[in-house]
Amino acid sequence: MRVLRLFDTHSLKFRAALFCAAFGWLLSAVLIGVYYLESRGALEAMRRAQVAALVERTATDFDDRLRQRQRLVSDGAAQLTVGAEQLTRDAASLVTRFSHFKGPFSAAILYDRHGTIIADYPSQPGRVGVSVAERDYFRQTRDTLRPQVSDPFLAKTGRRLLVVTAPILGPDGEFSGMLAGTLELFSQEMFGELAGIRIGEHGYIVLLSKQGGRFIYHPAPTLIDRPFQLAGELPSLARALAEGVASVGREGLPDGGEGIVAYRPLQAAGWVLGGALPAGEADAPLLALTRTLLGLGLVWLLLVPPLAWWLMRRLLRPLDAIETQLERAQAGEDHVPLAEDGVRELAHLARAYNRALAAREASEADAAEREAFFKALNEASPLGVLVCSRSGVPRYVNQMANTLLGAADGRWLHNAHGDDCARILRALADAGESAGVTQLRARFRTPGGERLLEASIVALDSACCLVVLLDITRQDAEFQALQGERERQAAILESIADAVVLTNHRDEVEYLNAPAQRMLGVRGAGALGRRLGAVVGLLEPGSGLPVGARVLEAEGRKTLELDLEAATGSRRAVTLTLSSVCAQGAMQGYRVYVLHDDTERRAREASHRYQALHDPLTGLFNRRGLETALHQALQADGVRAALAVLDLDGFKAVNDRGGHAAGDLMLQQVARVLAQRVREGDTVARLGGDEFALLLPGCPPDAAQQLLERVGVEIARLRVAAADGLALGLSASTGVTSLSGDDDAATALARADAACYRAKRAGRDRVELAV
């Protein structure tokens, strides 16, 4: 079980330890990898340097030895400045000069110019007379006249020999022959040491011929002089041969296998000295290192998890303390603050827990205090407060709730009316689904009588509801009474013919009766809540300017005549009676508008006014109309006007011959002529019979006279038909006067009338100015 707990993948310790272990593994893998690669590089470099150094050292040594011998032979040849014949003749004695060759060489040999051995020292039977004309070293010596070192060759004695040559020149510098020193290739003085040189344990030195096609020396004697194919993947050897430079690398060995090789050409002979360290030996330290690293890695692999686990346990130990504390706190034991030590994050956690603990204790104390306060409040509350389950089982009932419900035994729903009880139970069950408060009214039969209670229900949690009960029995009775009163008032208002509109303190329509709806051209619901000014226009008659209720109140006018423009755009004349509701509280600022439709009355009055001032036959003003206009003109400051009285001539004859209808027609035609000739603002009146008058404000007498003369001409052209078919005409006599400031209507008219009379007497059909 304990082991299983170790591998709890949800545990923080397990995860942290796993993370640490994984990190440790990864880090160590990276370090080991880097170390391995570094070491491999260093070992390789070291191995290459080792092989290259040994090859270089050996090659330098052999180069020195060969050069030393080349110098010896060259110096000897240089001392023999003899012609070919002399050389052949004195060869036996000349060769003895080179007795000092013994040591560095095994023998000194003289050749004639054709490559035939002519003398040797020490003498060896069978050597003199042998021809080397076809050998490379002879041809090259002869052709280049420079010292040469031959490739090793197998002598008849079975020994492997080497020849170092130099040309013998005659007095004229011609080729006379050749001096050579022979030496055994594997003598101690030359390459005999090669067999003893080792690179590491299995590494060895080889010597390759110039073309690299065969081994001059190889530790395996069977390979010596055996030609081999230079494989393409030996770049270091190829480079050493082709470019004559030293090179080192890891590649195939000339004798097969693979390893680290180094090649260095011998300058004196043009051969190539090579060193080879087989890969097996070269890589042995690397293999050992790899094994060591793998071993260490394995140990680290096994060691890291327990280490990480141990470390995490140590680091997270304060977490166990926190867990224990929290369990104790949950079990209701005393709250003990956590120690705020350990790693910083856990110390922060402990500090945060301690703060939360302190805050919780403070809020618990606060809650307890508040609970006591609310309990006291509930007991003293005029509201019934009840906490019950969703099925209505009470858990807390205050004093007032018991009183209101009339049941102290907890069966508070027992007294509720059947329907109401079911509604309350449904509301309790549904409470909380919509976050708000559910309000309903329920009737209860209590010992004190029937009660109507308003219950506000709100869910406290998934199991409990709070019910607040308010006794509204009396308010309901009052409301019912008020409702009845309202209905009565509404019936009265609906039965009267006038429009009644009630507006509130913001001038918004609160009520309007059916006549008002008709008059305003709106339906009740459409106008309610809108400002009266937006629903209907109350306009001053004549000017058409809007009139507001506040203006009317400010002017102290309660009843006045207005024009009403309805929402439909139609206008009508109304009499408005405005009264403010004299009440404090909710109705303050309310106004009642009573609108009486005055259209007919005002039309009738207008007709009367018109008839009183106008002549019905011609539509012109009558005498009273003229007198009114005359009176107004005389009252104006700086009066300046002309007044004309015009009387028709011979009208009686028109009447008599044409009949009364023809007379009326003539009168109407004359009226039209007069009305057409005057300006706007002038007044034309028929004073009676065939007598007319014109009041021309602002018109000087001369201009009036001229105007009326033109009018006279037009009147003279008028014709009406008589009964006998004849056309009847007439003329007009006119008297004109100017109004003066001293005039009144009568004197002015009399003066104009007198002028008219004078025109008549003067022969009619003319205009006379008053004097």
Ligand SMILES: Nc1nc2c(ncn2[C@@H]2O[C@H](COP(=O)(O)OP(=O)(O)OP(=O)(O)O)[C@@H](O)[C@H]2O)c(=O)[nH]1
């Ligand atoms: N058709 C018609 N005749 C009317 C009306 N009022 C008055 N009369 C007649 O008009 C006539 C006026 O008489 P006079 O003033 O003598 O007529 P007159 O022929 O023009 O005479 P002088 O003015 O002297 O030129 C009378 O015969 C009236 O009966 C009316 O409203 N219609």
